[in-house]
Amino acid sequence: MGRPHRRRRGGFRLWVSRLGAFLGVLSALLFAAIISGVLYAGVRVRKVAQAMPDSTALSRETAGGITQIYSTDKVLLGEIYTRFQERVDIDQIPQILRDATISIEDQRFYEHPGIDLRGIARALYKNASGARRGEGASTLTQQLVRNVILRNREKTVERKLQEALLAYQVERSMTKNQILERYLNEVNYGGQIYGVKMATKLYFGKELKDLTISEAALIAGLVQSPPKTYPFRHLEAALDRRNVVLGKMLELKKITQEQYDKARHEEIKVLPNEPKVVSEEYKAPHFVRYVLRQLKLRHGNEVVLQGGLKIYTTLNWEMQQRADAILRSSIRAERGRNVTDGAMICLEPHTGWIRAMAGGVDEKSEVNFTTYGKGRQPGSTFKPIVYAAAFETGKYGPDSEMIDRPLKLGRKVWPKNYGGSGGHGNSVTIEHAVAHSLNTIPAQLIQRIGWKTVVKLAERMGIKSKFPQNDLSICLGTSSATPLEMASVFSTFANAGDHAEPMAIRLVIDGRGNVLERNEPQIAKSVIRESTAASIGRCLEAVVERGTGKGANTVPGARGKTGTTTDNFDTWFVGYTKELVTAVWACNRQEKVKLDPKTRKPILDENGKPKMGPVYLKMDSDATGGHVCAPIWGRFMEAAVPIQQSAGLEPIPLPEELQKLRGATPQPPPTPQADRLNEDGEVVISICEETSKRATPYCPDVVEKSFPKGIKINPCSLHKAPAESELTAEGTTDTHSTPIPALATPGPVLVTPAPTPAPTPTPTPEPRRRRRETPPPTPEPRSRVEEERKPETPxxxxxxxxxxxxxxxxxxxxxxxxxxxxxxxxxxxxxxxxxxxxxxxxx
Structure with a gap:
């Protein structure tokens, strides 16, 4: 019996031994799995961190707004926006709206560092228990990062990691109030409504300060699901969500029971009409689109459409109205000659300012003929360039005589004059040739002085279109040019030989008052000699007085040139006075079936139907530049010259911040946060981020850093008080003789002087960044007008x-x-x- 007993005891030991080995292996595997998981998570986090956007983009990015475009005579030409948004400072947002938002979205907002671990655990528990389906745990900071920096809602591990890491970084670089302010300005509140200011205005038609508790709770409740609670379409759902917010506010003791009962039963009155985002209804639409195209090329679509820009242009609205009305009525009157469309552009020759731009009879058309494509053949309006090139050689002038006869180019005799005449072999002056638009004389001149000489001068005078290589026929205007280019050319004659590059934009200011562009006239001096410009002016005056441009002789001091292309496809008149230069162009453009250029058969679309497209057709034989365009030019200039002469009496509207600079008086500078001790016994000092020295009142970016007690730090010497001459910004008037706002360089301006701090030694330890947990007791007023950084030596x-x-x-x-x-x-x-x-x- 003893032997079986020994076997059982041995079997038990074996079982314990095997169990121990199994548990050991299991523990080792579990430990290896944990280590592998940690390493894998570390690698994933590192990769996410490397691909992560810059968290400082949140503090740099400007709040969106409505971009506005102004004329020089203070008229709002248009507003551009893709959403309704208007920035507001945190101190203008009522406390009840802040409490409502924090209560429902992030009740521990002032306690967590950007990531709320307790909130995550609470959400997991409630979602698992079914107490509340779909409870989220994203903090306000995470939501802000998601909407502003990441700009996506992908439910991936990488995106969640990026969101959490960025939220933590943002909390270290911005105060809680700054984060909350940005959040309440950026969040979507339904449709295209962003920010609490526009939500209050568009839903209730009131200002933020007038919100009731019930209205504040409704607005705060929209954030969770804007499409499902959009008050204009789902008011009942919005009211249900409002009640949830009110309940949460009562639970957190943000409101009393009495306030809760009153707010819950308050009748909410939402405005009856849902706002529509309309961004295509402009005054001077061809000009506005021309301006927007330039700005989008330079700054990008998002800045223009959402940046809340103030754009101050060169256009005069009164002059533009005359241009539009005269062009439309005149083209309509010329339909008997098969004239259907046209364009007109007016420049100020001394500055290049575009004063009026009528891009076509149909304002709604996207086609702007003043700048469209490669342009059209300018016809005889190109001839003054050839004569100017000849005058520049010093061998020719208005009184020079030449024989009116064509060239012999091999077997070809070219060109003929208008009407089919090959020239009479008579001796004529150049002035006579210009006045009567002879073709033979400019042909002789381009052959003598060379094709390249003419082309180079044309490019210097403003033509950017390409020229056919070594083609002498360009002297008769067979190349291409836009009306804007031809007006630019003639402005050189009007400006005594100096060429001003056409410009449409004078000043661009972003939503925070920073100057993005400040454009001065770009003048190329002595493109042609002053004597050449005067000689051409004399010839062009003869055109109006006794030549082909008599239709423009109602304007005192008028000088200009007619142009009519072969078979009357295009007609022109380009002319100037000492005040303005204007180009007028007309054509017969109609929508016709598109034909294949080889087979001449209709081109079919994917449905087998003939494609329609613009076709240029012949006008009547008497639809010439002198008969059609010169009278249009005359009617416009009779109205425009007096407007130009009287312009400049009123300053253009400037942003409120720049207006305040006029006559501004120095105010005491803001005092940086005083040094203090933290819980570790270290001294916390305000440091300029740019120079890493002790911040002065003029340092724009300041952080608090901790140092060993007794350390001495030199003050920042880069940021100083502006000179007294910088304390004002002059307004702009409607003439080029008065400068636009006197900002030395693009950037903000500060108007307060600074004291000179005493010098102290430079610190040696590497400071560590600390976030300011609470705002100062008395926060300084925030302004978009900040400091202009000026180097000590220009x-x-x-x-x-x-x-x-x-x-x-x-x-x-x-x-x-x-x-x-x-x-x-x-x-x-x-x-x-x-x-x-x-x-x-x-x-």
Whole structure:
């Protein structure tokens, strides 16, 4: 019997041994799994962190708003926006609305560091227990990061990790009030309504300060699901959500039981009409779209459409109205000659300011003929360029005599004069040839002085369109040019040989008062000699007095040139006075069935139907530049010149911040946060982020850092009080003789002086960043007008032409350019995007 007993005892030991081994292996595997999981999570977090956007984008990004465009005579030409949004400071948002938002969205907002672990645990428990389906745990900071920086709602591990890490970083760089302010300005409250200010205005038709508890709770409740609680369409759902918010506010003791009962039974009255986002109803629509196109190329769509810009243009609204009305009525009156459309553009020759732009008879059309495509053949309006090139040689002038006869080019005799005459072989002066628009004389001149000479001068005078290589027929206007280009050319004659580049935008200010653009006239001096400009002016005066442009002789001091292309496809008149230069163009453009150029059969669309498209047709034989366009020019200039002469009496509207700078008196500067000790016994000091020295009242970006007690830190010497001359900004008037706001460089301006702090030694330890947990007892008023940073020694600058498409140094083939300032000695790569066509390299 003893032997079986020993076997059982041995079996028990074996079982315990095997169990221990199994548990050991299991523990090892579990430990390995945990280590692997930690390493894997670490790798994932590191990858996410490396691909993570910059958290400081949140503090840099401007709140959206409505972009507004103004004329020089203080008229709002249009508003551009893709959503309703208007920024408001935190101190203007009522406490009841702040409490309602925090209660329902993030009740521990002032306690957590951007990520609420307790809230995550609570949400997991409630979702698992079914007590409340779908409870979220995102903090206000996480929601703000999601909407402003990440801009996506993908439910992936990477995005959630990025959101959490960014929220933690944001909390270390911004105060709680700054985060809350940005949140209440950025969140969607249904439809295209963003921010509490527009939500209050569009739902209730009132200001924030007038909100009731019930209305504040309704607005706060919209954030969770804006489409499902949109008050204009789902008011009952919005009211149900309001009641949930009120209950949460009562639970957290933000309101009393009496306030809860009253708010819950309060009747909510939402405005009857749902707002519509309309951004295409402009005054001067062709001009406004021209301006927007330039700004989008330079700053991007988002800045223009959502940046709340103030754009101050060169257009005069009164002059524009006359241009539109005269063009439409005149083209309508010429329909008997098969004239159906046209365009007109007016410049101020001394500045290049575009004063009026009528891009076509149909204002709603996207086609702006003043700048459309490659342009049209300018006809005889090109001839003054040929004569100017000849006058520049010093061998020719208005009184020079030449024989009126065509050239012999091999077997070809070319050209004929208008009407089919080959010239009479008579001796005529150049002035006579210009006045009567002879073709033979400019043909002789371009043959003598050379095609390249004429082309180079045309480009310097403002024509950016390409020229056919070595084609002498360009002297008769067979190349292409837009009305804007032709007006630019003639402005050189009106401006005594100096050429002003056409410009439409004078000043652009963003939603926070920062100057994005401040454009001055770009003048190229002595493109032609002053004597050449005067001689051309004399010839063009003869055109109006006794030549083909008599239809414009109702305007005192008028000078100009007619143009009519072969078979009367295009007619022109371009002319000027000392005040203005205007180009008028007309055509017969109709919608017709598109034909294949080879087979001449209709081109069919995907449904087998003939495609329709614009077709240019012949006008009547008497629809010439002198008969059609010169009278239009005369009628417009009779109205426009007096407007130009009387312009400049009133300043254009400026943003409120710049208006305040006029006559501003120095105020005591804000005092940086005083040094204090933290819980570790270290001293907390306000540090300038840019220089890492003790902050002064003029440092724009300040953080608090901890240092060993007794450390001494030198004050920042980069940011100083502005000079007295910088304390005012003059308004702009409607003439170029008065400057636009006197801001030295694009950027904000401060109007307060600074004391000079005593120097102290430089710190040696590396400071560690700490977030300011609570705002100062008396927060300084926030303003969009901040400090202009000026170097102690001015850096010499140069102006360079930049291609708007490649952002590189423009070459002669870049179609769109903008002039920018750079430190002297800056070297930029030349644009390689725009190149000459084959065979044009010698140009």
């Amino acid at each position: 850096v010499p600058e140069i102006e360079l032409a930049i291609c708007t498409e490649s952002s590189k140094l423009a070459n002669s083939y870049c179609p769109e350019r903008v002039t920018r300032r750079f430190p002297k000695g800056t070297r930029l790569r030349t644009c390689t995007l725009h190149k000459p066509r084959p065979g044009e390299e010698d140009r």
